[in-house]
Amino acid sequence: MSGRIKENVSTAFLAVLLYRTGYDSLSIRSRKEKLTEGDVSQKKRQSYGIGHRKRLRERVLKSGASSLADYELLEAALFSVIPRRDTKPMAKALIEQMGGLSAVLEAGEDLLKEKGLSHRVSHLLQLPALLAQALTQPQQNVQTILQDTGAILAYLQKERGSASPLGKGWSVFYVNVRNALLLKEFIPDNGEWGKNIQKTLAVSMIRRAIFTHASAVIIAYDTNMWGKMPKTALQGHKILSEEIHNALKLFDITMHDYICLYEKKAGLEAYSMIEG
Structure with missing residues (x-):
């Protein structure tokens, strides 16, 4: 494992432990109580302990685990299970x-048990190795x-x-x-879009693209029919694709393609509005 990964694991691990432990895990008696000489000495030791842990935590968060000696790293890791x-x-x-x-x-x-450590301490000390091992595993999400x-x-x-066919409509791929595919949504064409169809579709796609942090979209219109669309229908999609492209461009979102799908014996075929 690289030194940088070890550094990140150590820093994150210690930051979580130190945050969980907090600054005031060493309780101090109320000032209203009458303190004996022994109490004053104990209070000073506790105050030092709180300040020491706070300074150690700040060093980890500011400069990383490399700013600490080995014994300080281990000392800090033990804070959460040995608070007092x-x-x-x-x-x-x-x-x-x-x-x-x-x-x-x-x-x-x-x-670790042979060294006289409790279950809590021994379990804690095994966590960094387990975290480091997890980082070396290949990503499962393809x-x-x-x-x-x-x-x-x-x-x-x-x-x-x-799955069952979705019917006539737009499949929009956000990449x-x-x-790499971030999101795929289907927008049905129910024939009720009206004259502002290009504006409605563009606004919907822009919102989704911004939400998913997509840099581009690919639009596939399923005609839900055999054979190519009539030329008049293709011309309508050509105009629609240009208007959507121009709207997306204003938000620095690329439209890679707008394709119309149709069925053939060999399977799905596509006609690209960009390639023609």
Whole structure:
């Protein structure tokens, strides 16, 4: 694992622990109580403990884990499970006995128990290694890349095979700069759009694109019919595609393509309004 990843894991891990522990985990008696000489001494030690933990937390958040010595990293990690005791002696002793911070964090629960550590402490010390291991695992989420019209047709063909047809309407694909699919929505064409259809569609797409942080859209109009559309209908979609393109452009959103789909024996075919 790279040093940068280790640094990020350590910083995030310690920041969470220190935040959870808080500045005032060491309780101080009320000023209204009568304090003995021993109480005053105890109060000074507690005040120092609070200030020390606060300073350590600020160093982690400001400069990262590299600003701390190994024993300080371990000391800070122990704050959340040992809230009312100085953890520095334990941290130094563990590092000395086990040969370093890495050895402490990679030790199994049985070995940590042999060193006299409680369940809570031993479980805590195993967390950084588990987090680091998780970061090295490959990402499980596989993104759908829509690099061309063929990929769009394959996606829609697969969708049709696993669900009932959506009918006549627009399938709008919102993608990022790598053409990875962020969102796909279907807008039915119920014949009630009226004269402002281009404005209504454009506004809907702009809102969705901004919401998903999409850099581009791909529009596929499903004619829900066999064979190509009549030329007059294609001309209407040509005009519509140009108006939507111009509206999206005002918001720096690209329209990669506007295609009209139709069925053939071989499967879905597409006619591009951009390629013609």
